[in-house]
Amino acid sequence: MEERNKDTLLTKKDINFAFLGAGSTTFTLKLVSDILREEDILPCGQLRLIDIDVEALDLTYKAVSAMVKKSGRSFEITRHTDYNEALPGLDFIFFIFVTGGYPSWKKDIDICTRHGILQAVGDTIGPGGIIRTLRNVPVVYEIAKAMEQVCPEAWAINYSNPEGALCLAIEKYTKIRTFGLCHGTPDTVKALAGNVLQVDFDRVGFRAAGINHLTWITQLTLDGKDVYPQLREKIISTGWNLKEPISLELFDRYGLYPAPGDRHVEEFFSCYLRNRVLEEKNYEWKNIDFTKIKKSRDESLKNLDLVIQGKIGHEEYGTSGETATQFIRALLTGTTTLEMANVMNRGYIENISDGIIVEIPVFVDEFGLHPQKMGQLPEGIAAKCESLGREYSLAVEAAVSCDKKLALQAMLMDPLVAHCDYPEILLDELLEAYRGEIPSGWQKQMGW
Secondary structure (H helix, E strand, C coil): CCCCCCHHHHHCCEEEEEEECCCCHHHHHHHHHHHHCCCCCCCEEEEEEECCCHHHHHHHHHHHHHHHHHHCCEEEEEEECCHHHHCCCCCEEEECCCCCHHHHHHHHHHHHHHCCCCCCCCCCCHHHHHHHHHHHHHHHHHHHHHHHHHCCCCEEEECCCCHHHHHHHHHHHCCCEEEECCCHHHHHHHHHHHHHHCCCHHHEEEEEEEECCEEEEEEEEECCEECHHHHHHHHHHCCHHHHCHHHHHHHHHHCCEEECCHHHHHHHCCCCCCHHHHHHHCCCCCCCCHHHHHHHHHHHHHHHHHHHCCCCCHHHHCCCCCCHHHHHHHHHHCCCEEEEEEEECCCCECCCCCCCEEEEEEEEECCEEEECCCECCCHHHHHHHHHHHHHHHHHHHHHHHCCHHHHHHHHHHCCCHHHCCCHHHHHHHHHHHCCCCCCCCHHHHHCC
């Protein structure tokens, strides 16, 4: 990837972070917790919290302030409803937002369910993923264009979904350096290590490639020895196939084991999220159940209150499980690390077109990211990734240009939209639901 002013971060002492979507309190706090654990390389700096939800922003500000105070560290914390205030002198920005927040997620699922489409998550693929693209891409595009003028050397680290769409928008339409992160693939390997191979994770090596939320483990070793030939037998003998039956079925069909688990991977295929199949197979992950989500959110709010009261700090709160600080450490110190990241394909996977966002191993050092050559994936897997990557390409262009025809073309490519009788009516209803939250360019397209 492009090298620019490689000494800038190496010589800085105060590192400035911004969190777009800081009202996502739990995720923000976990990332702050990660940062506070890196005292040797991140002794001080600024934490700039950005959100248009003033109430959520104030809550996060109180919690982050309390966590930093309890740590004894010297970070200045600021809050902003206008992102422009947070850009000058910025080193890293985390995208952790969703336009419309939690209520929009529920709205997406409700509308899609009425049209016969079931989604276990609804944030990456399916019509839920497409409408998120149309809502979220204009935000990252606008901010990245502003960064070009104010902080062109800053890194944009994306966690927002759809990962492949948002990374593509920044890579294709701006000059800002970016990469997308997701804990899903390493977590799958950790699960296989502990539950199937029944060994410590540090004894297991792996390589994987694909697209976000549908990667495929291409190599798996234990103490340096290939254990892929024994993987299927061990999955069955340990009963892991009962926990992740769809992943095993895809392993049998495609020859590689997928990540990051049934909840996500089932959405990329049209044959699982069907009422009859779900009834007969009784898969764990059906149409999303927001009562479970609410329970998790309520628990998070209890922990948040403990942070604000000063009863727990970053050590007790826990980590994000994400790898951002490993990337930041490598960029700041030059210490090389190897991690999974979402980057634009430039020949790294030979039988997937260049320009598609792929999730692959990358080496990171003070010069930036160095994606690894993965050769070719099995044709069936490559074809699936190619199709989904092109769907994102259409959806991103539709989001940037406010083009309904391109948005509909993306819908018609989607595996879950195949369950809908009238995709254009569904698209119209989704766009109408967000009339006030998508760019004004849609008004003419929609006749508003």
